[in-house]
Amino acid sequence: MMPSRIAGFVKRLQLGRRAVIALPLLWLTLFFLLPFALVLKISLSEAAIAIPPYGPLVEYADQTLNIFLNLGNYLFLLSDSLYVAAYWGSIKTAFVATAVCLLIGYPMAYAMARAPGRWQLILLLLVMLPSWTSFLIRVYAWMGILSNSGLINNVLLGMGLIDSPLRMMNTQFAVIIGIVYAYLPFMVLPLYAHLTRLDNSLLEAASDLGSRKLNTFIKVTLPLSMGGIIAGSMLVFIPAVGEFVIPELLGGPDTLMIGKVLWEEFFLNRDWPVASALAMVMLLLLLIPIVWFHRYQSRELES
Amino acid sequence: MMRLRRRPGFTTVMLVLGLLFLYLPMVVLVVYSFNASRLVTVWAGFSTQWYGELFRDQQILSAVWTSLKIAFFAASMAVCLGTVAAFVMTRYGHFRGKTALSSMVTAPLVMPEVITGLSLLLLFVQMAQLIGWPADRGMATIWIAHTTFCSAYVAVVVAARLREIDRSIEEAAMDLGSPPVKTFFFITLPVISPALAAGWLLAFTLSLDDLVIASFVSGPGANTLPMVVFSSVRMGVSPKINALATLIILAVSLTTLLAWFFMRRGEAKRKALLRQAESA
Numbered sequence: 001m002m003p004s005r006i007a008g009f010v011k012r013l014q015l016g017r018r019a020v021i022a023l024p025l026l027w028l029t030l031f032f033l034l035p036f037a038l039v040l041k042i043s044l045s046e047a048a049i050a051i052p053p054y055g056p057l058v059e060y061a062d063q064t065l066n067i068f069l070n071l072g073n074y075l076f077l078l079s080d081s082l083y084v085a086a087y088w089g090s091i092k093t094a095f096v097a098t099a100v101c102l103l104i105g106y107p108m109a110y111a112m113a114r115a116p117g118r119w120q121l122i123l124l125l126l127v128m129l130p131s132w133t134s135f136l137i138r139v140y141a142w143m144g145i146l147s148n149s150g151l152i153n154n155v156l157l158g159m160g161l162i163d164s165p166l167r168m169m170n171t172q173f174a175v176i177i178g179i180v181y182a183y184l185p186f187m188v189l190p191l192y193a194h195l196t197r198l199d200n201s202l203l204e205a206a207s208d209l210g211s212r213k214l215n216t217f218i219k220v221t222l223p224l225s226m227g228g229i230i231a232g233s234m235l236v237f238i239p240a241v242g243e244f245v246i247p248e249l250l251g252g253p254d255t256l257m258i259g260k261v262l263w264e265e266f267f268l269n270r271d272w273p274v275a276s277a278l279a280m281v282m283l284l285l286l287l288i289p290i291v292w293f294h295r296y297q298s299r300e301l302e303s
Numbered sequence: 304m305m306r307l308r309r310r311p312g313f314t315t316v317m318l319v320l321g322l323l324f325l326y327l328p329m330v331v332l333v334v335y336s337f338n339a340s341r342l343v344t345v346w347a348g349f350s351t352q353w354y355g356e357l358f359r360d361q362q363i364l365s366a367v368w369t370s371l372k373i374a375f376f377a378a379s380m381a382v383c384l385g386t387v388a389a390f391v392m393t394r395y396g397h398f399r400g401k402t403a404l405s406s407m408v409t410a411p412l413v414m415p416e417v418i419t420g421l422s423l424l425l426l427f428v429q430m431a432q433l434i435g436w437p438a439d440r441g442m443a444t445i446w447i448a449h450t451t452f453c454s455a456y457v458a459v460v461v462a463a464r465l466r467e468i469d470r471s472i473e474e475a476a477m478d479l480g481s482p483p484v485k486t487f488f489f490i491t492l493p494v495i496s497p498a499l500a501a502g503w504l505l506a507f508t509l510s511l512d513d514l515v516i517a518s519f520v521s522g523p524g525a526n527t528l529p530m531v532v533f534s535s536v537r538m539g540v541s542p543k544i545n546a547l548a549t550l551i552i553l554a555v556s557l558t559t560l561l562a563w564f565f566m567r568r569g570e571a572k573r574k575a576l577l578r579q580a581e582s583a
Contacts, residue, residue, distance in 0.1 A: 013483065017395070024388035024454070025400055028407040031451040035422030042425055052428045104324070107317035114314070121566065123318070125559055130325050132508045133555045136529050136536065137548040141328035144335065144540050149342070151331060184325065234413060242415020244515055249536065259417045266421065266519075276425070279418045290413060297409040297459075 036283070043276035046070045054273050073277035082256070083278070087285065089256040093172065093247075094240035097179035101187040101236050102229065104180070109191035109228070110221075113198070124192065131185040139178050139249050146174050146250070170252025178246040183239070187232040194228030195221075227296050234293035238286055258282055329552055336545035353546040360543065363531055370511050370528040373442055377449035378506035382499055384450065385457025385506075390487070392458070393465040411455035420519030423448045427520060440522035448520045449513060453506035460505060464498035465491075497569065504558065 045068070046055040059066045077083045112123045130138060145151045146168040153165040168174055198221065206216040244259035251257065258278065266275040311319075336354075340347035357363065388408055392401070411419065427437055427444050437444050472494070476486045492499075514529035521530070535541055 016483070017398075020387060021391050021395065021398055021400065021404075024384050024391065024458075025404050025407075027384055027454070028388075028404070028451065031423065031426070031447060032407050032411060033403075035419075035426040038425040038429055039418075039422045052432075104317065104321055107314040108321040111312075111314035111318035121563065125563055126322060127325070129555060129559050130329065132505075132559070133329070133552050134529070134532075134548070135512050136514055136532055137332070137544070137551060138328065140532075140536050140540070140544060140548070141332045143536070144545075145328060145331060147540070149345075154345075181324070181328065184321070188321075238413040239415055242417050244417055245533070259415060262417050262421070263515075272425075275421060279421050282415065283418060286415070290410060293413055294406055294409045297412075298405050 039276045039279050039283075042273055043073055043280045044069050044071070045273050046072070047271050047273045052272065053270055070273075073273045074281070076274065077277055077281060083258075083261065086256045086258045086261045087281070090241045090243075090258040091285070093175060093179070093255070093257060094237050094243075097176050097183070097240055098187075098233050098237040100176065100180045101184055102233060105184055105187035105191055105232065106229075109188045109195050112188070112192050113195035120196070124189075127185050127188050127192075131182075135182060136245060138182055139246055142174065142178055142181065142250060143169065146177070169250065170255075172251075172255050174250040174252075175247050175255050175257075178250045179236075179240050179243065182246065183236040186235040190231035190235065191225065191228040194225045194231075198224055227299070231293065231296050231300075234289055234296075238289050238293065241286060242282060329548075332545050332548045333552065336542060336549040338542060338545075341542060353542040354550075357543050357546045357550075362526075363528070363543075363547065366526050366528040366531040369442065369525055373445050373449060373527065374507045374510035377446050377453055377510040378503045380446070380450040381453035381457050381506040382503045384454040385502060386461050386495075386499065388454065388458040389462035389465055390491070393462050408455050408458045411452040412459065414452075416513070416515035417519075419452060420448070420516040423451075423516065424519045439524065440520055441525035444520045444522070445517050445525060445527065448516050449506075449510040452516070453509050456505055456509060457502035460502040461495060461498045464495045468494050497566075501562075504562070508555070 041057060042054055045057055047053060048055040055068070055070075057068055059068070108127070112120060112127070115123055143150075147153070148165040148167065148169065150169070152168065153162075156162045157165065202220055202224070203216060206220050207213075211219070242259040242262075243257060244263050247255050247257040247260045248263075251260070262275050262278045262282070265271050265278060335346075337349050337351065338346055339350035339352070388404065391398075392405055392408070395401075423444075424440075427440055431437055468491075473486055473490050476490050477483070481489070512529065513527075514533050517527045518530060518533075521527070532544060532547065535544060
C-alpha cells in the first residue's frame with residue numbers, strides 16, 4: 001500500500017474517533033454544564049418585572065459598556081435567617097436519613113451477598129423493584145399510613161394502646177421515614193456490589209488466625225466495603241439535601257428544607273435570581289460530596 | 304451455611320425486615336385501591352369503582368399518553384448517547400476531555416433535581432432569546448431534559464457491561480481487517496444488547512417518574528402523569544390514585560418477572576454452551 005493511503009486511512013480513523021467522542025461531550029456540555037453557568041449568571045442579576053423576570057448583566061449604551069454584578073441576592077440569603085435555617089435543616093435531615101439507610105442497608109446487603117447463588121438475583125430484583133415503581137406514589141403511600149386517621153393510628157386506637165391519634169404526619173419524623181423508604185434501594189445496591197466481590201478466603205484466613213467475628217468484620221469486611229459505603233451514602237445524601245417532593249408531602253411547619261424553599265422562590269414568588277443564588281449555594285455545599293462520589297465512581301468505571 | 308439454616312443470623316433477619324419495610328406500604332396501597340369508601344383509610348367493603356373512575360378521568364389518561372411518548376423517545380435517545388459515552392470511556396484510552404466527560408456522566412446521578420430543573424429552564428429561556436427556539440416549552444424541552452439525565456444512567460449500566468465482556472473477540476475482528484465501525488455494530492453491540500435493554504428500561508422508568516425536572520422545563524401545554532398525580536396528591540389521599548398506583552406496581556412487577564425469566568434463560572443457555580464446549 002502507498003504510504004499516503006495509509007496516512008489517509010489513519011486520518012479518517014482519527015476524524016471518526018473525534019466525532020464519536022464529540023457527540024456525548026457536546027450534548028452534555030450544552031445541556032448539563034452550560035446551564036450551571038447560566039444559573040451563576042442569573043444569580044448575579046437583579047429581579048425585574050419582565051419576561052423573563054430578571055435584569056441584564058451587560059448593557060451597551062452611549063458608547064459605554066456597563067456590567068452589572070449584583071451580589072445582593074447572596075447577601076439577602078445571608079441576612080434572612082430562614083435560608084440559613086433551611087440549608088442547615090436539609091443537611092441535618094439528609095444526614096440522619098443517610099445514617100438510618102446505612103444501618104438498615106448494610107446488614108441487608110451483607111445477607112444478600114452471603115445468600116446462595118440462585119437467590120442473589122431474586123433478592124437483588126426484590127430490593128430494586130420498588131425503586132422502579134413511581135417515586136411520587138411511594139411517598140404518597142406514607143401519607144395514608146402516617147396521617148391522623150391513617151393506618152398506624154387506626155390500628156393503635158383499635159387495640160386501645162392510645163386514646164388520641166399520634167401526630168406523625170407533617171413532622172420531621174415523617175420526612176426522615178420518607179427519605180429512608182425512597183432511597184434505601186440506592187444504598188443497598190452499591191453495598192451489595194462491593195460485598196459480593198469480597199474474597200471469602202480473606203475472611204477464612206482471619207478466622208483461621210483466631211480473629212473473632214466482630215474483629216474480622218471491623219478489620220477486614222468494613223474497610224474492604226468502604227467504596228460501597230461511600231457510594232451508597234452519597235447516592236442517598238446528595239439528592240436528599242435537595243429533596244422537594246418528600247418535605248412537601250410529608251413535612252410540616254417544622255421541616256425547613258432548601259429544595260422546598262427554592263421551589264417556592266421560583267414558582268410562587270417568581271424570584272428567579274434568588275432561586276438561582278439558592279441553587280448556587282446548594283451546589284457549593286454539595287461540591288465536596290459530589291467530587292468524592294465521582295472519585296469512587298470513576299475508579300469503578302475505569303477499573 | 305448449615306448454621307444459617309438452624310438459626311437465622313442477624314443479617315438475615317434484617318434482610319427480611321428490610322424487605323417487609325419496602326413492600327408493606329405498597330401492599331397497603333394496593334389493598335385500599337379496592338376499598339368502597341372514599342375515605343382511603345376506612346375499610347367499607349370490596350369495590351372496583353375507583354378503577355372505573357380512573358379510566359374515565361380524561362386528564363389522567365391524556366397525561367399518561369404524554370408521559371409514555373416522552374419516556375419512549377427520551378429512553379431511545381438516551382440509549383444512543385449513553386452507549387457512545389460508555390464506549391468512549393471504556394475503549395478509547397486517554398483523550399482530551401475524558402475527565403470532563405466522566406464527570407458529566409456521574410454528576411447527574413446524584414445532582415439534586417431542583418438544581419438540574421432550574422438550570423435547564425434558564426438554558427431554554429436563554430436559547431429562546433438568542434435563537435428563537437424553543438418558542439414554547441413543552442414535550443420537546445422535557446424530552447431534552449430527560450434524555451440528558453437518563454443518558455448518564457445508561458452510560459453507567461452499559462460501561463459496566465463493556466468492561467465485563469471479553470475484548471479478544473473485538474480484537475480478533477479488527478486483526479482480521481474489520482473496520483472499527485463494523486466491529487462495533489456486528490461484534491460489540493450484539494454482545495452488550497442485554498445491557499442496552501436494561502439501560503433503555505431504566506431510562507424509560509426514570510423519565511416516566513420524573514416530577515421536579517419536568518415541572519421546571521414544561522410549559523402550560525404539556526402535563527406529564529407525575530405532574531397531574533402531584534397536584535391531586537397535594538390535596539390529600541384519593542382512592543383513584545391508589546388504583547393508579549396498583550396498576551403501576553402491577554406493570555413494573557410483570558416487566559421485572561419477564562426480565563428475570565429472560566436472564567435465567569440466558570444464564571442456562573450459557574451454562575449449556577459451556578458444558579458442550581468442555582465435553583467437545
